[in-house]
Structures are given as C-alpha cells and as structure tokens.
Amino acid sequence: MQTELIKNKNDINHQSNELRSAGLKVTLPRIKILEILEHSPERHLSAEDVFRALLEAGDNISLATIYRVLTQFEDAGLLESHNFDNGHKVFELNRGDHHDHMVCVQTGKVIEFHNEEIEKLQHEVADRHGLEITGHSLVLYVKPK
Amino acid sequence: MQTELIKNKNDINHQSNELRSAGLKVTLPRIKILEILEHSPERHLSAEDVFRALLEAGDNISLATIYRVLTQFEDAGLLESHNFDNGHKVFELNRGDHHDHMVCVQTGKVIEFHNEEIEKLQHEVADRHGLEITGHSLVLYVKPK
DNA sequence: CTTTCTGCAAAGGTTTTGCAGATTT
C-alpha cells in the first residue's frame, strides 16, 4: 500500500513535469490521459480508445477534450500518431525510439520493429531523387503463417 | 479526327471488357470513372478528385455513385487505395507493378518508386516473427533538398 | 486577475445507406 502510494505520487510528479516542459497547464484530464497512454497494455490508442479506457477507470472526460489534448501532446512531441489502413488514427507515447509497425489483419494487434538497413535504403531512394525525408510511414499488414 | 474516333471506340471497348471481367454491368458512370483514372495526369485521386474531374468533363455523376464504384473497382482488383497521412484516401489504377510512394509535404505531389531490397528486408522481418505479409504500405514524406 | 482549460452542443467534412425509379442483361 505504502509503495503503491509512493509510486502514484512519483507518477504524477513525472507527468506534471512532462506537461510543464511542454508549456501546458497541469490539469486532471491531461494527467489522466497521459496515465492511460503510459500504462495501457496496448500502446497504440485512438481517441475513442482513450475515452473508453478513462471511462472504465471511472473518469468521464469529454471526447472533445481528448481530441484536443492528444493533438496538443503530439504538437509538443510527447506523442506520435499513425494512420493505419483501417482508417483510424492512433497515438502512442514518443519513447524516442524510432520504429515501424506490423498490424495483424486478423486481430488488429500491433507489433513494433526497427530495421536499420531499411531506413538506410529509404534515404538512398530519396537522395536519388534529390529529396530529403521529413517523415515516413512503413506498415506491414500480416497474419500468422 | 478519324483516328481520334477510333481511339475512343477502342477505349470504350477496352473499358467495357474490364468491367465485364470484373462481373460488373457496363454503365456510363463506370466507364467515365475508369476513363478519368486511366487518363488523368495525376494518378492518385480521391473520390472528390474524380468527382471534380468528371464535372469538368461535363459529367455530373453523384458522389455516392463514385464512392460505390471506386470501392467496387478496388474489390475487383482494378484499383488500389492508399491512406496518406494528410487523411485523404486516394485510388490509383492497378497496373500490376507494385510500387511505394513518396509524398512531397510542400506540394502534395506523389512520386512512385520501387526497391527490391526493401521488399526483401520486409519479408525477412515478418519471417523472423513467424508472420506472413498480406500487404504493406510504405510512404516517404519528402521535400526538395 | 489573467490565461488557459473543459464540457457541451453544434457544425464540419467525408463516407455510407435506404429507397424508388432507371438501366443493363
């Protein structure tokens, strides 16, 4: 119990700092949303996913706020977003480790991977056209063999 | 003039055959939509793009029909679709040559490319996880250097 | 006290759908 309390307190301080350094006021909705993103077993969440996770945790935060906050977090660099082909935009914490995604077409499960060689080849392709890469999206749609 | 007429007639036969072999009835809206996709200088078109191109050509075909037809064409394998990060879904003719895309973040221009080595590495990554690739999406967002 | 935030409800933009009449086969 004791350790649990300390953990939560540390968490909140940690999140408050993240918010402050992003130039955002520290509010309950923002802390709760950050918590969901940090603790959810599924790392890639849509606005709707966050809304429902909060509801299950007993926090009824309006969808409008969630959309606004997720966008602010993305602008601040706390989150990244991806548009998978199923049409939904998902957000994930920016942990500083660049990676790409495999999405299981049967279960929707998302697996992260990173391949340095693919990255290098991408830059070569852009170079060859006299272009500079500002971002990229690589998604493999997969199923169990 | 003569050759122009013959060309148009050949085109229509060609398109009718494509429709028939897709199991779709040959109707004017479908032929016109195929024509746009085959002759437009921009190969990657949204439903709205097709709608406007048709209007400019004097054909007022309802957006509902365009959405329906594009989806049917995709199901039939005549088209492929992509969701670029700007949010709009675009369609392009399936010419049988697989390729990936670079999208210019300044102009929206789409450049196609193909890199066999990247393809190979993708399969290696999936293999390593015991997965099979059913499709993939690779988009490089670029700008002039 | 000023600035920023939140919830609500309304509006926006895109895509889908039910239906009745038109067209294709």
Place this chain on the structure above:
DNA sequence: AAATCTGCAAAACCTTTGCAGAAAG
C-alpha cells in the same frame, strides 16, 4: 422480366469549434 445500378436525401462517422463557466498560474 430479373438483376443491378444510379441519384437523391438522410444518416453515420469521426473530428473540430464556439462559447460560457471552471480551474490553473
């Protein structure tokens, strides 16, 4: 004649926005 298609208008989605009161700094 039967099956399929089209246009229209309405609905369904997802996301954004204006506003007024609430909270943070």
